[in-house]
Amino acid sequence: MSDHPALTRWHAWQQLADELERLLLFPQTVADFPQALINTAKQIDDMMSQDTDLGVFEVVRISPDKLARYGALHSLHTACVVWLVVNRKEWVLAKRLIALQAALAMNIAVTALQTTLAQQPGPMDADQQMRIRNHPTDSANLLRSLGVSDETCLTAVAEHHEQPGGKGYPRGLDSTGEMADLLRTCDVFCAKMSPRAGRTAMLSPKAAEAIFRHRSANYFGATVVTTMGLYPPGSLVSLGSGEQAIVTERTRDPMRPIIALLTDSEGQPLDAPMASGTDSSGARKVVGPAASAEPGKLFAPTDVLKTR
Template sequence: MLLAQGHVIHNDTQLETLLERGMFVDMEEYKAVEALQEPEAKPAISLYNRWTLAIDALEVILPHFSDAPDGLDAIHALADEILELANADADLGLFMAIRQDQAKHLRYGYSHAVHTAFLCGLMTQQLHWSSERTRLITLAALTMNASIAELQTHMAAQDYPALDRQRAQIRLHPEHSVALLEKAGVADSEWLTAVLQHHEQNGGTGYPKGISTVSEAAQVLRMADVFIARITPRQLRQSLSIQDAARCMFKEDKGGPLSMAAIKVLGIYPPGTS
C-alpha cells in the first residue's frame, strides 16, 4: 500500500501496516509498469499519403455534403488540410498534381477538385490575398463541381465524345453546384459567386450566363481549373506538358497578374517534370 503525497499517518496501526507491506517502490519497476499502461503512439501519416487521403475524403464527403448534418464542416476541415499540406511541402503538392497516372481518371471528379484547390491556394498566396480569402478560394475549388463530380469521373474514363445530355449537365453545373451550397447553408457571397462564375470569361464568352465582368475569385478558380484539366490525362486525350499548359494560360490571360502568379508558383521545371 502506498500513500499519496501529503497523506498524514493518523495512528500506530497504520504505521505498522505500512512497515509490514513496504512503503517504497522500485522506480525502475514503476516506470516499466507505467510504460505498459501507456497507449502506443500511432505512426505519423506521411505527407504523400495525406494527399491520397484528401482525395479519398472528398470522394466520401462531396456526394452528400448538402444533406449530411456535418457535411459543410467536413468540407471546411478538408480545405484546412489542403492548405496545411501546401504549407508543409508545396513541391510535393505540385508533384502530386503533375504526376497523375491515367488510371487515376477513375476518381477524376475528386482528384481534380483537390489539385485545383491546392493550386488556387498557392496562386492567391502569391497574389498576397489574406488567409481568409485564400481559404475561401480553396473551399470554392473543392465545391465548384459538386453537382457533376461523378459525371466528370465517368466522362474522363469514357472512350467516346461527350453526349449532348452530358454537355447540358456541364453547362448548368455552376448553378446546380451553387444550389447545393446554399442548401448546405453556405451564405458567403464571394464563395457562391466564385462557383457560379468559374466558367465565365470577361467579354461574355463563358457560361452559364455569358456575363462580361467576372469576379477576381472566379477568374483565379477558372484559371487553376483549366490548367489542372489540361495537364491531366483522360481516356480520349493525352495531357499537355506543364510548359505547354502554362503557355496557353499566359496567352489567354495576356500575361496578366493571375497567370504570372501561377507561373511563379509552378516555376520553369516544377517537381514531377522531366
C-alpha cells in the first residue's frame, strides 16, 4: 500500500468493488444484508465526498475490468453518478443514502447475467430476454426477501426501467417516481460508457451527447452532463500538440483540466505518465476526445494517479 494519498484512496475503491461484487453475487450468504447495503452506500458517500474527481476517474476510465466484472462495476459506477446528481441537487443525507442503495442493488437479480451478456458476442436468447425484462421486479422482490424494507428504495428498484407514457418495462407504467427517473438516467449514462463484446467503451463526451438523445434522459440528464463536465477525470483526450493524455482532475475552467500525458506529439508512449496543465489556446489545448481507447491501455491507473 502506497503512502501517496490518491493511491491510498484508489486502493480503497478497488477493495470496495471487491466487497460489492460479493454482496451482489452471493447476497444470501451475508448475515445482515440490509445493513451491509447501507454500509456500502455510506462508504460511497464518504469516498465521493473526500475525493470526487477520483470517484469520477473510476467511473470514466477505460478498463478491462468493466467487461470482466460488468455486473458489479456497473452498479458501483451508477451509484457514483447518482451521488454526483443528488449532491448537486442537495438531497439530504437520508434521501441520498436511499438513492445510493437503490443504485447499488437495482440489478441484483441479474448481476452475473449482466457480466455474461457484456461478454456475449451474439444476441440474448429467450430466457435471457425474459430475465432482463423482469429483473426490476425480481430485484425488488429479492431485496425484500433479504430484509430490505425501505419502500422508497424498493419502488425505485422496481420502476427503474419504466418510462413516461408506458414505454418502459416490465409493467409499462405511465409515470414513475423521482428516484426511479434518477436511476434510469444514471444507468443509461454508465451503460453507454461501458464496453461490450465487439464494442469499445464510449468516450465520455459522446456518452453525454447520447444521453440527451435518449428518451429516458428527463431533467436529471442535464445534471448528469453538467456535473460530469465535458472532459471528466478518466477521459482520454487529444491535445493541440498531437499528444494524447488522460484527465486526472477538473479545474474551474471545464476546458482546462489537469492531465497526465501518455504519449508524445508523434503518438509514441512516454516512459511514464507526466503531469501537465492545459491551456485555452496553445499546444496543450484540449481539442477533443482521443481518437481511440488505445492510449488508456498504456499505463496502469496507479501510474497515472502518481502524477496527482
